[in-house]
Amino acid sequence: MNETKSTSHALPVAPDNPADLSRRGFFEKLCLALGGVCGAILGLPLVGFIVAPLFRKAREDWITVGKVNDFALGKTVSVPLEDPSPLPWAGITAKSAAWLRRETDQGFIAFSVNCTHLGCPIRWMEGAELFMCPCHGGVYYKDGTVAAGPPPHPLVRYEVRVENGDVKIKSIAVPITTTLS
Numbered sequence: 668m669n670e671t672k673s674t675s676h677a678l679p680v681a682p683d684n685p686a687d688l689s690r691r692g693f694f695e696k697l698c699l700a701l702g703g704v705c706g707a708i709l710g711l712p713l714v715g716f717i718v719a720p721l722f723r724k725a726r727e728d729w730i731t732v733g734k735v736n737d738f739a740l741g742k743t744v745s746v747p748l749e750d751p752s753p754l755p756w757a758g759i760t761a762k763s764a765a766w767l768r769r770e771t772d773q774g775f776i777a778f779s780v781n782c783t784h785l786g787c788p789i790r791w792m793e794g795a796e797l798f799m800c801p802c803h804g805g806v807y808y809k810d811g812t813v814a815a816g817p818p819p820h821p822l823v824r825y826e827v828r829v830e831n832g833d834v835k836i837k838s839i840a841v842p843i844t845t846t847l848s
């Protein structure tokens with residue numbers, strides 16, 4: 668018969684030396700301080716990213732979209748328009764457009780291409796004289812008011828002016844539903 672001998676292991680004894688205790692306290696505080704510094708290094712850019720747009724002033728630019736005689740009376744056409752205050756990473760999405768119509772000899776009207784429901788680009792249907800949104804069936808009359816579907820507001824209008832024969836649109840940051848009320 669085999670007899671196994673049990674060996675007893677001594678549990679570590681807590682240091683009662685004051686020097687050990689103060690060293691341990693020092694390292695605990697050092698770890699907490701380093702954790703706080705790391706948290707601040709990682710967290711500050713995130714806070715800046717969230718808060719910065721609140722303090723950024725939206726730019727408004729007058730953009731020349733063509734000469735008066737480039738546009739036929741009564742015709743609605745798409746003209747390129749750039750978001751004047753794009754985010755640094757906006758890239759191609761900063762390039763947008765507007766629907767422009769020459770109503771009189773010197774009178775123009777311009778609408779945002781973004782549907783006021785969820786921002787999809789709307790299309791002008793020449794024959795029906797309606798703006799149509801392909802996303803959820805939103806329909807707008809030629810004056811930008813809502814004809815049917817879910818859009819909660821008329822189309823956003825841009826200011827237009829004629830200066831020395833140039834047609835200029837006052838570009839504003841791309842309007843989205845949450846900025847409208």
Ligand code: FES
Pocket residue numbers: 782783784785786787800801802803804805816817818
């Ligand atoms: S985004 Fe135009 S109807 Fe929904």
